[in-house]
Amino acid sequence: xxxxxxxxxxxxxxxxxxxxxxxxxxxxxxxxxxxxHDVELAPYMPLHKIGATTVKSLFHTQWDGNxxxxxxxxxxxxxxxxxxxxxxVTTWIEESLPKLWDSQVRVIASIWGRTLSEYxxxxxxxxxxxxxxxxxxxxLSCPNLEGRTGIIAxxxxxxxQIIEAVCAESTVPVWAKLSANxxxxxxxxQSVVTVGARALTVINTMVGLQIxxxxxxxxxxxxxxxxxxxxxxxxxVRSVFDIRxxxxxxxIVGVGGIRSGAxxxxxxxxxxxxxxxxxxxxxxxxxxxxxxxxxxxVAHRRGATQWSDLVSVAHRE
Numbered sequence: 617x618x619x620x621x622x623x624x625x626x627x628x629x630x631x632x633x634x635x636x637x638x639x640x641x642x643x644x645x646x647x648x649x650x651x652x653h654d655v656e657l658a659p660y661m662p663l664h665k666i667g668a669t670t671v672k673s674l675f676h677t678q679w680d681g682n683x684x685x686x687x688x689x690x691x692x693x694x695x696x697x698x699x700x701x702x703x704x705v706t707t708w709i710e711e712s713l714p715k716l717w718d719s720q721v722r723v724i725a726s727i728w729g730r731t732l733s734e735y736x737x738x739x740x741x742x743x744x745x746x747x748x749x750x751x752x753x754x755x756l757s758c759p760n761l762e763g764r765t766g767i768i769a770x771x772x773x774x775x776x777q778i779i780e781a782v783c784a785e786s787t788v789p790v791w792a793k794l795s796a797n798x799x800x801x802x803x804x805x806q807s808v809v810t811v812g813a814r815a816l817t818v819i820n821t822m823v824g825l826q827i828x829x830x831x832x833x834x835x836x837x838x839x840x841x842x843x844x845x846x847x848x849x850x851x852x853v854r855s856v857f858d859i860r861x862x863x864x865x866x867x868i869v870g871v872g873g874i875r876s877g878a879x880x881x882x883x884x885x886x887x888x889x890x891x892x893x894x895x896x897x898x899x900x901x902x903x904x905x906x907x908x909x910x911x912x913x914v915a916h917r918r919g920a921t922q923w924s925d926l927v928s929v930a931h932r933e
Contacts, residue, residue: 620761623909626668626916630923633667635890636815638750640667640722643923644880644908647871647894648673648726648753648793651904653702654712655719657897661905662797668722670892671712673755675728676737678704683837688826688896693873694844694895695826697838700728700758705741717748726793727782728755728907735778739785751788754779756808757795757820758842769795769820769872772807780811791869792816796848796855801864815867817892818859819852850874853886860928875903877910884926 631645648670651657663669688695703711705727712914716723725742729735735754742752756769756778769775775792783790792808794801796819805816821842826835834840852872859868870888874880875896883891896903920926 617767620909623912625912627909627912628918630912630915633890633923635869636751636791638668638722638724640890641665642667642886642908643890644904644911645670645724645869645890645892646897646904647892648724648755648849649698649700649758650897652895653708654715655721657901658719660901661718664720664722665891666908667905668724669716669754670724670726671708671716672702673700673726673758674702674705674708674738675700675726676705676734678702678707685835685837688835690824690826690843690845690847692847693843694898695824695836695841695843696821697841699838700755705738706744707739709745713745714746723749724751724753724791725749726753726755728758729778732774732778732781732792736781737784739782742770745785745845746787749788749792751814752782752786752811753791753793753817754782755820757794757797767795767797767823768805769793769907770798770800772800772804775804776807776811779808779813783812789814790880791815791817791819794855795820796851796872797823801855802858803864805859805866809863810868813866815857815869815889817869817871818855818888819848819872822848822851844873846873846875849879853883856883856888856928858888861931865930868913874907875913877907877914880907880911881926884923885929887928887931889923 682699727738824843870883871892
């Protein structure tokens, strides 16, 4: 109990952060796709005490997702091909957003599409949410959608067009979620920052395939899927590091395999201003709050008095 209280005290002592135009009480968020559409994780942690909840990506209309099975354990993480199932933006605003607002949760709304016009439709519909959302995270990087040819975040021109169009529709800051399934992530990052992205969320899952040796068939109903968890953490750290080196001024939200306070601090040392916790929440639904408290302790041991003392230390040293 005392250790937990100490972690909370140290977490709070490091103060608030401003990330991508959004004021957060601390730099810890849930990752889109792993925390549901509203307050599903509220029984396990105080959602109003973390920086923000990033809701599951929303399409401009209802979307059923991929065939089951949708998730399967991997040797060092998890494979998934959920396929972005969701109720659509308008239904989410009517049914889920009020629950988040009543719980005093900071909300980052995530949107996706298959075409430029679909992203614009989702962003236009989100205008009805007003100030109840803090930012829009544009998911350019999901690899698990049946029927999509390629990942949008691998296309420098299209990614920039989408971010520019969403910025034109949005009344709140726009963040771009990028993919590390390409050797051009830095170039993609530069293109979306140029047209108005206020922050970059780095990274999403890595494309993979898992085959059951007994049946000879893929373990997921969609065939391939995305690998997440500890196995991709070094890839995420490298991606954050490379983008920070190339674009010193942009805010970065690091995500990928964070399961401890030390992992979170490592991401900050690489250049992240904030972090998101995803796959760890499946085993421990309160993981984001636990990791935030652990990170407060780690930061204190490093002598930090504010979160910015940690950001990009690997570049300075």
